[in-house]
Amino acid sequence: MASPQFSSFYPDFLVQRIWERCIKCKRCVKECSYGVHVWDEKKKTLLANDSKCVGCHRCEAMCPTKALVISRHPSDFREHALWTPWHIKNIYKQADQGGVLLTSTGCAQPYKNYFDHLVLDACQVTNPPIDPLREPMELRTFIGPKPESLEIERVNGKFRLKKKLPPLIQLEVPIMFAAMSYGAISLHVHQGLARAARDLGTLYNTGEGGLHASLYEYGSNTIVQCASGRFGLHVDYLNAGVAIEIKIGQGAKPGIGGHLPGEKVTEEISKTRMIPVGSDALSPAPHHDIYSIEDLRGLIFALKEATEYKKLVFVKISAVHNVAAIASGIVRAGADAVVIDGLKGGTGAAPVMFRDYIGIPIELAISAVDKRLREEGIRHRASIIASGGIRNSADVVKAIALGADAVYIGTAALIAVGCTMCQRCYTGKCPWGIATNNPELIKRLPPDVAYEKIYNLVKGWALEIKEMLGAMGINSIESLKGNRDKLRAVGLTEKEMEILEAKHAGE
Amino acid sequence: MWLLNEKIKEMSGCGIAGIINVKGELVPGDLIIKSICCQYERGNGLGAGFAAYGIYPEHKDYYALHVMAQDKSALEKVEEILAHKTFVNYKEPIPTKKVKTIKNAPLFIRYFVKPKFDEGYQMVCGEDEEDNYIVSLVMDINEKVEGAYVISSGKNMGVFKGVGFPDEIAEFFRIDEYKAFIWTAHNRFPTNTPGWWGGAHPFTILDWSIVHNGEISSYGTNKRYLELFGYKCTLLTDTEVVAYLLDLLIRRHGLPLQLACKALAPPFWMEIDEMEEEERELYTAIRVVYGSAVLNGPFAILFAYNGGLVGLNDRVKLRPLVCAKKGDFYYMASEEAAIRTICPDPEKVWAPKAGEPVIVELEKGVIPNQRSYIEGRPKEVEEDALRIKCQYIPLQSS
Numbered sequence: 001m002a003s004p005q006f007s008s009f010y011p012d013f014l015v016q017r018i019w020e021r022c023i024k025c026k027r028c029v030k031e032c033s034y035g036v037h038v039w040d041e042k043k044k045t046l047l048a049n050d051s052k053c054v055g056c057h058r059c060e061a062m063c064p065t066k067a068l069v070i071s072r073h074p075s076d077f078r079e080h081a082l083w084t085p086w087h088i089k090n091i092y093k094q095a096d097q098g099g100v101l102l103t104s105t106g107c108a109q110p111y112k113n114y115f116d117h118l119v120l121d122a123c124q125v126t127n128p129p130i131d132p133l134r135e136p137m138e139l140r141t142f143i144g145p146k147p148e149s150l151e152i153e154r155v156n157g158k159f160r161l162k163k164k165l166p167p168l169i170q171l172e173v174p175i176m177f178a179a180m181s182y183g184a185i186s187l188h189v190h191q192g193l194a195r196a197a198r199d200l201g202t203l204y205n206t207g208e209g210g211l212h213a214s215l216y217e218y219g220s221n222t223i224v225q226c227a228s229g230r231f232g233l234h235v236d237y238l239n240a241g242v243a244i245e246i247k248i249g250q251g252a253k254p255g256i257g258g259h260l261p262g263e264k265v266t267e268e269i270s271k272t273r274m275i276p277v278g279s280d281a282l283s284p285a286p287h288h289d290i291y292s293i294e295d296l297r298g299l300i301f302a303l304k305e306a307t308e309y310k311k312l313v314f315v316k317i318s319a320v321h322n323v324a325a326i327a328s329g330i331v332r333a334g335a336d337a338v339v340i341d342g343l344k345g346g347t348g349a350a351p352v353m354f355r356d357y358i359g360i361p362i363e364l365a366i367s368a369v370d371k372r373l374r375e376e377g378i379r380h381r382a383s384i385i386a387s388g389g390i391r392n393s394a395d396v397v398k399a400i401a402l403g404a405d406a407v408y409i410g411t412a413a414l415i416a417v418g419c420t421m422c423q424r425c426y427t428g429k430c431p432w433g434i435a436t437n438n439p440e441l442i443k444r445l446p447p448d449v450a451y452e453k454i455y456n457l458v459k460g461w462a463l464e465i466k467e468m469l470g471a472m473g474i475n476s477i478e479s480l481k482g483n484r485d486k487l488r489a490v491g492l493t494e495k496e497m498e499i500l501e502a503k504h505a506g507e
Numbered sequence: 508m509w510l511l512n513e514k515i516k517e518m519s520g521c522g523i524a525g526i527i528n529v530k531g532e533l534v535p536g537d538l539i540i541k542s543i544c545c546q547y548e549r550g551n552g553l554g555a556g557f558a559a560y561g562i563y564p565e566h567k568d569y570y571a572l573h574v575m576a577q578d579k580s581a582l583e584k585v586e587e588i589l590a591h592k593t594f595v596n597y598k599e600p601i602p603t604k605k606v607k608t609i610k611n612a613p614l615f616i617r618y619f620v621k622p623k624f625d626e627g628y629q630m631v632c633g634e635d636e637e638d639n640y641i642v643s644l645v646m647d648i649n650e651k652v653e654g655a656y657v658i659s660s661g662k663n664m665g666v667f668k669g670v671g672f673p674d675e676i677a678e679f680f681r682i683d684e685y686k687a688f689i690w691t692a693h694n695r696f697p698t699n700t701p702g703w704w705g706g707a708h709p710f711t712i713l714d715w716s717i718v719h720n721g722e723i724s725s726y727g728t729n730k731r732y733l734e735l736f737g738y739k740c741t742l743l744t745d746t747e748v749v750a751y752l753l754d755l756l757i758r759r760h761g762l763p764l765q766l767a768c769k770a771l772a773p774p775f776w777m778e779i780d781e782m783e784e785e786e787r788e789l790y791t792a793i794r795v796v797y798g799s800a801v802l803n804g805p806f807a808i809l810f811a812y813n814g815g816l817v818g819l820n821d822r823v824k825l826r827p828l829v830c831a832k833k834g835d836f837y838y839m840a841s842e843e844a845a846i847r848t849i850c851p852d853p854e855k856v857w858a859p860k861a862g863e864p865v866i867v868e869l870e871k872g873v874i875p876n877q878r879s880y881i882e883g884r885p886k887e888v889e890e891d892a893l894r895i896k897c898q899y900i901p902l903q904s905s
Binding site: 123126127128130135136138140142146147148149150152154158159160161164165168374377379380401472473474475476478479480481482483484485486 | 721722724725726727728731732734735760761762763765766773775776777785786788789791792793794795796797798799801803804805822823825882883
């Protein structure tokens with residue numbers, strides 16, 4: 001006799017159908033990629049299997065008569081502060097199947113979110129706020145190593161540079177799109193990101209899944225990634241973008257490599273990644289050519305050699321305890337930018353234990369890294385790019401005031417194209433057509449729609465950032481960088497404020 | 508007595524005035540007093556000050572340190588440091604007069620000094636080393652000696668400032684008895700931390716002196732940037748960063764004055780994008796490299812050095828600044844009236860555009876130790892930061 005599957009006894013969600021509204025059009029059956037809704041031909045009625053529901057709300061959103069309501073299942077366990085339903089159900093799952101608990105997106109535990117304990121400043125009387133509707137307001141940002149000073153000469157009565165600047169990447173808005181591989185997300189989303197990056201004057205990141213042939217034309221807005229699995233990596237790929245990102249780690253799963261379940265490896269993905277159809281693409285935890293900091297230097301310069309020093313090399317790490325020292329080593333190893341991905345950083349697939357319990361919050365990491373690089377006199381040698389849990393334009397402003405040059409957004413961009421945070425990307429069945437490669441499902445999100453939504457989001461954020469800068473009385477983003485004066489803490493301890501170098505509100 | 512423990516950045520609105528004679532002719536203090544007092548309404552009695560260039564010809568080769576001390580014990584500590592680190596050629600109390608409205612005035616002493624380097628080094632040192640030595644000496648005293656501050660430290664120049672209206676401060680320091688080829692003055696309207704003598708303008712480092720009307724919204728960024736180069740902002744006011752930025756950009760990095768001003772108040776990207784290639788590269792580089800030096804927020808500043816007077820507005824001109832010329836004289840002030848009261852018929856009067864510096868230098872060779880920054884000069888040679896400034900051992904590797 002098969003053993004009972006305890007985990008199926010207690011569904012997370014309840015599917016409720018308002019029968020007076022239902023016209024039995026069967027749209028829900030078609031929409032649900034998890035097989036929750038079933039048409040019972042015999043009884044001529046619709047059935048729903050709650051235990052399969054992931055809470056993506058696709059059926060509810062698409063139902064023409066709004067006959068469906070998806071809510072948390074009211075069935076509950078006896079209250080217990082320690083053994084919450086989440087822990088109980090996780091144990092059932094593992095007892096049923098063995099193995100590692102998988103999930104997606106970023107950390108779901110309610111750690112203190114430092115962004116929410118920092119408030120911003122605005123001008124009153126003693127200096128005037130600047131109105132971005134009437135005055136120029138500048139967000140242009142340059143990524144890459146900068147000299148500490150300039151040498152000027154006078155030729156024919158005019159001043160000019162004696163030595164030109166090294167190659168830098170110019171961003172019109174300090175928000176870039178984080179690494180999300182083709183495979184983890186659909187080609188349509190990639191196309192949308194690439195186009196949006198081009199029109200916004202920023203960059204998107206291929207992730208470690210290689211670059212689809214149709215996206216080479218967006219090269220000047222592309223960061224290509226070189227991760228431990230080296231999927232889809234060849235010299236044309238390295239030369240395709242303006243920067244190469246060496247991914248050492250990811251905020252959602254520090255210390256382990258990427259996961260792309262075989263279910264998501266279709267024909268096209270297999271071509272781009274250069275792996276067989278249907279095979280799991282599991283990147284090793286370390287780069288097998290980087291076992292120490294000098295090996296990283298070796299790889300940075302191998303990539304620079306391969307691309308004739310025309311491309312910048314970023315190094316991405318997850319924010320871990322010793323992040324400041326590691327970042328310093330990375331800058332000394334020759335990286336042009338350090339990407340720090342915090343505890344709240346998202347993913348397409350990660351073990352729950354990693355996503356929720358490993359790494360440190362990005363706010364503390366930015367401040368620590370910025371401080372360390374300044375103390376060592378090497379801050380100008382590399383840009384700091386922060387990512388992980390940036391939810392709105394105020395978070396962007398705070399990250400920059402803490403010392404970041406620019407930020408990456410990932411989850412926010414996916415929510416912009418319809419993601420409802422059901423956290424099941426790893427199944428490859430995303431009913432919204434985002435984190436899937438199923439040819440039927442990806443049709444639900446055409447590239448044009450993806451482009452428009454992502455473009456609108458960042459455009460809106462850029463406007464808000466301009467408004468906030470203007471309110472602070474500054475008209476250029478460089479005057480915000482590392483400007484702790486613009487931050488005040490609300491409800492933080494002395495130690496936290498010391499690390500963030502922010503005063504408490506009222507001080 | 509002083510609110511030294513409240514590490515709060517000061518904010519203020521203000522009136523400013525400046526006079527320069529390009530032939531180096533000495534002008535009596537009455538003129539500048541009249542000009543700044545004309546802008547009485549721009550202050551509230553909580554701070555005023557004067558900077559005068561050319562006032563110590565008999566000590567022209569010595570750094571004139573004006574020290575302000577809360578009490579004798581603070582002064583003793585300063586003297587101990589000076590005895591250790593400098594050769595004091597001459598010292599005297601700064602002459603003052605009793606003014607009824609001025610209470611609790613600190614002690615003011617001036618020292619004329621030369622750096623005392625380690626043995627053997629003395630012979631090989633040039634002006635740059637001496638200047639740097641004095642900068643770090645001033646930083647040291649200001650940071651470490653409680654209740655004492657070096658308020659000016661240039662050669663043949665000095666700053667006189669305190670809490671009061673400009674006429675009171677002028678009377679207190681007997682400004683009318685000095686003659687200078689450059690004068691600047693300030694009338695202050697602070698909006699917090701009143702009663703702090705060190706918070707009055709001008710602010711100085713070496714012979715740079717700054718008077719400032721405005722609030723620097725980028726203070727936090729500027730301060731952190733300056734800390735990278737060893738400057739410590741101790742005077743609790745945003746104007747201090749302007750003095751240090753000028754010292755860094757012009758004296759240490761050797762930027763031509765015009766470009767240093769452009770680093771502080773840069774053109775907008777939309778203007779830069781329209782420039783010819785070479786100019787565009789230059790301005791892009793200035794903004795990329797000196798982004799953290801941008802003075803953002805409303806300001807009109809006058810800054811002077813042994814050789815020139817410069818007026819500069821913020822990049823959108825949120826504070827007033829008017830300039831005028833007559834003969835060998837140039838005048839700058841917050842209000843035209845302040846100029847006309849001492850020069851009723853100028854040849855030319857104009858309001859400088861946002862971010863466009865007005866640079867007036869003395870004619871060549873008219874004063875001792877004259878400096879000119881129009882051309883810029885090679886950057887001070889510094890060891891690579893990676894090699895000398897490392898306080899931490901990088902990641903262990905084996």
